[in-house]
Amino acid sequence: MVNRSKLDVVKDILKVVQDNRNSIKKTPLLRKANLSTKRFNEYYFILLDKQLIKELETKGNVYVTLTDKGFKFLEKYSLIKDFLEEFEV
Amino acid sequence: MFSDYLSMQVPMEFINFYPMLISLTYSVLLVLLSFFIYFKTKDIFEISKNKSLEYFRLAFLFLGVSNLIQIFLYFLRVDSSFRIFEKLSFDLVLFFNLLTLIYLTYSMFSHRVKKLSENKLLPFIFSGFIILLKNYFPNSRLIPLLFGLLLGLYFIFLFFISIFKYFKYSKKKKLHSIYLIYILLFISMFFSNVLEAFAIVLPIVSSIIYLLGVFAFVFLSMKVLKDLVI
Numbered sequence: 001m002v003n004r005s006k007l008d009v010v011k012d013i014l015k016v017v018q019d020n021r022n023s024i025k026k027t028p029l030l031r032k033a034n035l036s037t038k039r040f041n042e043y044y045f046i047l048l049d050k051q052l053i054k055e056l057e058t059k060g061n062v063y064v065t066l067t068d069k070g071f072k073f074l075e076k077y078s079l080i081k082d083f084l085e086e087f088e089v
Numbered sequence: 090m091f092s093d094y095l096s097m098q099v100p101m102e103f104i105n106f107y108p109m110l111i112s113l114t115y116s117v118l119l120v121l122l123s124f125f126i127y128f129k130t131k132d133i134f135e136i137s138k139n140k141s142l143e144y145f146r147l148a149f150l151f152l153g154v155s156n157l158i159q160i161f162l163y164f165l166r167v168d169s170s171f172r173i174f175e176k177l178s179f180d181l182v183l184f185f186n187l188l189t190l191i192y193l194t195y196s197m198f199s200h201r202v203k204k205l206s207e208n209k210l211l212p213f214i215f216s217g218f219i220i221l222l223k224n225y226f227p228n229s230r231l232i233p234l235l236f237g238l239l240l241g242l243y244f245i246f247l248f249f250i251s252i253f254k255y256f257k258y259s260k261k262k263k264l265h266s267i268y269l270i271y272i273l274l275f276i277s278m279f280f281s282n283v284l285e286a287f288a289i290v291l292p293i294v295s296s297i298i299y300l301l302g303v304f305a306f307v308f309l310s311m312k313v314l315k316d317l318v319i
Contacts, residue, residue, distance in 0.1 A: 073319045088141065
């Protein structure tokens with residue numbers, strides 16, 4: 001399997017949340033993100049810290065949803081990737 | 090009003106108010122845009138941990154600091170009682186400009202200078218050594234000339250590398266390459282650093298240099314705002 005860059009991993013996690021009608025529990029998110037628990041938690045806390053995702057509690061369950069910033073990141077993902085790739089030319 | 094204050098402090102023959110005002114405005118603009126680039130790319134850097142972006146950000150941080158000291162220098166020139174700090178400020182400006190240049194180079198070649206760039210102190214040691222060398226021969230005309238010549242050649246090298254990278258990237262993707270902005274940036278840096286004396290003789294030249302620099306920085310800030318700010 002090709003190594004994903006950190007940016008790709010972040011995009012993949014956010015995409016999983018978005019594709020699940022912007023509401024998913026942490027455990028299925030971990031499974032679908034295709035990462036080890038340790039790595040997933042590292043990314044998860046970065047995403048929370050950067051306010052790309054937020055946790056919402058409904059009837060005792062914690063759901064993960066994208067914030068406006070998270071949606072904006074997904075919109076701009078290809079621009080960001082292009083910008084960073086230009087350095088590598 | 091400001092010119093009145095100036096004329097009270099220093100003799101009229103030393104005042105070249107309008108070029109100084111243009112130069113001061115340019116420095117203020119550069120400080121604002123450099124810090125804008127540095128702080129607005131913080132989120133994407135912390136998410137991606139991209140090395141090139143790290144060096145790119147550091148280059149603009151040091152450029153901002155260097156211009157901030159330059160602004161301080163303008164005010165030192167106004168009041169002659171602060172002349173003692175002028176020499177120190179000149180050295181600090183040069184120090185931070187060298188750091189800017191090193192980190193811009195790192196950002197362009199991050200995958201080639203991986204080992205070299207692991208040593209975080211190296212750019213500081215190198216810049217400090219250049220300042221030391223310059224000050225060790227205070228009366229030498231050869232050292233500043235040699236330094237100017239090497240700096241000029243280095244700008245030309247980076248300019249051509251940027252052109253090469255621009256065309257290489259344009260073949261892959263039809264986008265406004267960052268290297269197009271780098272080309273403008275290096276032209277402006279080349280003229281403002283190497284041909285400074287020439288610019289003093291011909292004010293029109295300095296105006297063109299400043300305009301070019303402003304264009305490059307505004308374009309770069311707009312690209313950062315469009316691509317990297319979330």
